[in-house]
Amino acid sequence: MASMSVKHAIAAAKKLRSLQERFNPGGSDIYPALMGDEAITALIPSGNPLSVHILMFTRALREQGTDEQYEKFGRRADNNEIIGTFAQTELGHGTYLRGLEARADYDRGTEEFVLNTPKLSSYKWWPGGLGQTCNYCIFVAQLYIDNEAKGMAMFVVQIRDEETHMPLPGVHVGEIGKKMGLNGVNNGFLGLKDYRVPRLNMLMRHQQVLPDGRFVKSPVSQVSYFPMVFVRCMVARQNSNYLAQAATIATRYSVIRRQSPIEEGQPEPKILEHLTQQMKVIPEIVTAVVYRLAAANLQNMYNETAEAVYRKDFSRLPELHALACILKVATSYDSTYGIERLRQACGGHGYLTAGNLGNIFAMAAPACTYEGENSVLYLQVGKILMKNWSQVLAGRELMPSMAYISECSKMTSFPQWTGSWECLLKAIQYACVGSIRLAFQSYNARVQSAQSQTAAVNYSGLELTKAAELHGRSYVAGNFYQQIVNSPNKHQRSPQFQKVLENMLELHLIQIFFRHLGDILRFIRITEDEISALQRRLEEVLKELRPDAVAITDAFDFNDKILSSALGCYDGNVYERLFEAALKHPLNRKSVPDFFEAHLKPFMKENADNAKKSKL
Numbered sequence: 108m109a110s111m112s113v114k115h116a117i118a119a120a121k122k123l124r125s126l127q128e129r130f131n132p133g134g135s136d137i138y139p140a141l142m143g144d145e146a147i148t149a150l151i152p153s154g155n156p157l158s159v160h161i162l163m164f165t166r167a168l169r170e171q172g173t174d175e176q177y178e179k180f181g182r183r184a185d186n187n188e189i190i191g192t193f194a195q196t197e198l199g200h201g202t203y204l205r206g207l208e209a210r211a212d213y214d215r216g217t218e219e220f221v222l223n224t225p226k227l228s229s230y231k232w233w234p235g236g237l238g239q240t241c242n243y244c245i246f247v248a249q250l251y252i253d254n255e256a257k258g259m260a261m262f263v264v265q266i267r268d269e270e271t272h273m274p275l276p277g278v279h280v281g282e283i284g285k286k287m288g289l290n291g292v293n294n295g296f297l298g299l300k301d302y303r304v305p306r307l308n309m310l311m312r313h314q315q316v317l318p319d320g321r322f323v324k325s326p327v328s329q330v331s332y333f334p335m336v337f338v339r340c341m342v343a344r345q346n347s348n349y350l351a352q353a354a355t356i357a358t359r360y361s362v363i364r365r366q367s368p369i370e371e372g373q374p375e376p377k378i379l380e381h382l383t384q385q386m387k388v389i390p391e392i393v394t395a396v397v398y399r400l401a402a403a404n405l406q407n408m409y410n411e412t413a414e415a416v417y418r419k420d421f422s423r424l425p426e427l428h429a430l431a432c433i434l435k436v437a438t439s440y441d442s443t444y445g446i447e448r449l450r451q452a453c454g455g456h457g458y459l460t461a462g463n464l465g466n467i468f469a470m471a472a473p474a475c476t477y478e479g480e481n482s483v484l485y486l487q488v489g490k491i492l493m494k495n496w497s498q499v500l501a502g503r504e505l506m507p508s509m510a511y512i513s514e515c516s517k518m519t520s521f522p523q524w525t526g527s528w529e530c531l532l533k534a535i536q537y538a539c540v541g542s543i544r545l546a547f548q549s550y551n552a553r554v555q556s557a558q559s560q561t562a563a564v565n566y567s568g569l570e571l572t573k574a575a576e577l578h579g580r581s582y583v584a585g586n587f588y589q590q591i592v593n594s595p596n597k598h599q600r601s602p603q604f605q606k607v608l609e610n611m612l613e614l615h616l617i618q619i620f621f622r623h624l625g626d627i628l629r630f631i632r633i634t635e636d637e638i639s640a641l642q643r644r645l646e647e648v649l650k651e652l653r654p655d656a657v658a659i660t661d662a663f664d665f666n667d668k669i670l671s672s673a674l675g676c677y678d679g680n681v682y683e684r685l686f687e688a689a690l691k692h693p694l695n696r697k698s699v700p701d702f703f704e705a706h707l708k709p710f711m712k713e714n715a716d717n718a719k720k721s722k723l
């Protein structure tokens with residue numbers, strides 16, 4: 108499987124290169140590479156073994172290396188002359204970066220670093236492509252000078268001979284084993300023993316080790332985390348794509364499949380006529396659109412921040428970090444759970460490999476773990492919210508994406524309930540700020556009672572997580588509201604199109620309201636009549652969006668090859684394709700399977716003989 112994936116990935120990368128040269132000659136624009144990875148990834152159901160090379164190895168060389176280091180390594184990586192990965196996670200550590208055990212000791216006598224993974228738990232474990240594909244990696248290690256720890260640093264390490272692909276001396280490298288998906292990616296392990304690299308193999312754009320061993324600290328140590336921020340932004344885009352693919356499949360299947368009359372004596376309707384089926388499928392279509400728009404915003408913020416960081420302006424890093432964390436978490440959680448809901452909406456056929464929903468789930472699900480495990484990133488955002496709440500209490504301005512927190516903090520009570528979009532959005536934001544205030548009170552009480560900040564974060568973890576989740580909802584819903592209601596290009600939309608978008612906004616806001624009704628009722632008084640009115644509006648907007656469901660998912664414009672699903676093909680010939688796929692199964696090559704003579708027949712005969720004996 109791995110070699111097939113590599114073959115497909117290389118073919119797709121070559122195609123991408125020709126497209127890039129045609130449409131973006133000599134450009135270093137990141138989009139073609141992303142589109143390429145997106146296309147390659149989508150075309151290789153078992154995952155793209157070059158993803159981490161494209162998204163992390165080449166970018167780390169460009170963003171963390173000096174111009175000279177880019178000329179030496181980065182240009183060759185961008186041109187796919189060398190293939191690398193990003194080797195940070197270890198068998199024993201993934202989240203707690205300051206606990207990473209791999210070490211780099213500077214030898215000023217030879218102006219080299221001596222790299223070691225001192226214990227089994229220090230082995231790098233998980234990096235994509237590391238097992239068999241890559242001949243280089245970015246090796247993340249704790250830097251030591253005169254045995255004094257200086258923090259994390261990145262090193263360009265060649266792990267295999269460029270001609271023979273043999274592992275180099277001091278390198279122990281291989282595949283970590285079968286996974287629940289992405290089995291074409293050959294995630295690998297790497298052990299290094301007294302492996303020497305020249306001083307100039309340490310990426311030194313932001314921090315340096317001089318020939319005499321003097322250490323020049325980075326002005327902002329967190330800039331070394333930048334490669335992870337980029338992938339978190341990519342996950343937001345990629346996982347909204349996975350959800351859109353699954354929503355397209357389930358929608359198309361739901362207008363082909365007929366089952367269970369709604370009126371006695373009437374013909375069986377398309378299953379999408381059932382209100383409960385609409386509630387399973389249509390909100391996922393809208394969620395895919397909502398996150399695709401949020402991910403695009405995040406991408407723009409990443410590009411602006413990356414340019415600023417290149418100019419040594421680190422001012423926007425904290426906001427990008429906070430948004431990248433919360434959108435990576437929200438998109439990966441909601442897409443993973445949404446894809447499973449969509450699979451279940453397709454009944455038994457949803458469980459067939461030919462439907463491809465299982466594989467889309469297996470591609471989407473690990474994003475809840477990689478690039479920062481979601482519950483850990485929720486806590487990270489919770490900590491950032493605590494810091495920003497202190498700013499609010501001090502009367503200081505907050506970063507733009509958190510400005511609503513300041514506004515809501517000034518409200519002594521929630522205004523008269525109207526049920527309008529603005530009211531629903533403000534309710535979610537108000538509940539978020541209420542949760543932040545409660546979390547802060549718990550966290551602050553713990554710190555005041557002499558708990559360390561780390562311990563206070565841990566023991567306030569449930570409230571911090573809730574506040575972070577509601578912050579994500581507030582940001583995403585606010586962004587969608589602005590795009591639909593206040594977009595500068597709103598006048599260019601036809602009235603019909605604007606109406607569809609407004610129905611999608613109505614559905615998203617009401618769906619989020621009901622999902623967090625408990626959190627909202629904690630801070631806002633809403634009567635049963637007001638809630639029932641929203642229930643009626645939910646049923647009504649599902650009915651209104653039903654006729655547009657197919658058109659919206661067609662607009663995602665996934666080629667049948669990308670969907671790779673007998674349930675979701677554009678022509679709707681589901682049963683023919685299911686049956687065609689079934690007949691291709693190896694077990695159908697013979698009428699009588701080999702196991703009949705070898706196992707089944709003797710088994711049945713033995714039982715029959717025993718039955719006869721017991722009667723005698």
Ligand SMILES: CCCCCCCC/C=C\CCC/C=C/C(=O)SCCNC(=O)CCNC(=O)[C@H](O)C(C)(C)COP(=O)(O)OP(=O)(O)OC[C@H]1O[C@@H](n2cnc3c(N)ncnc32)[C@H](O)[C@@H]1OP(=O)(O)O
Nearest residue numbers: 141144145158202204329332341342344345428477478479
């Ligand atoms: C569309 C095209 C296709 C795209 C396809 C995309 C998907 C597929 C692609 C690739 C396949 C998967 C590849 C996977 C790769 C990996 O998984 S790489 C390894 C990822 N590992 C992690 O993410 C580790 C998670 N842990 C952390 O990030 C950190 O330990 C932490 C949890 C954030 C804690 O940070 P730290 O240990 O430093 O301690 P803190 O006290 O929390 O933070 C100290 C201050 O630093 C600030 N901070 C932390 N992180 C960042 C950051 N990234 N950027 C900026 N600032 C950061 C933090 O806010 C604190 O600031 P303060 O001092 O002001 O409070």
Ligand SMILES: Cc1cc2nc3c(=O)[nH]c(=O)nc-3n(C[C@H](O)[C@H](O)[C@H](O)COP(=O)(O)OP(=O)(O)OC[C@H]3O[C@@H](n4cnc5c(N)ncnc54)[C@H](O)[C@@H]3O)c2cc1C
Nearest residue numbers: 159193194195196200201202233234235473477478479480
């Ligand atoms: C498909 C896939 C691809 C990957 N690709 C790469 C790659 O290319 N390069 C790379 O370097 N890594 C890669 N990784 C590794 C990934 O980054 C780590 O798995 C991730 O960072 C989580 O670390 P861990 O697995 O060690 O879990 P741990 O850090 O051990 O966490 C385990 C669990 O403990 C809990 N936990 C941990 N810390 C805390 C905390 N502070 N507070 C509360 N709970 C906590 C959480 O529930 C967490 O799920 C990949 C992983 C996968 C699944």
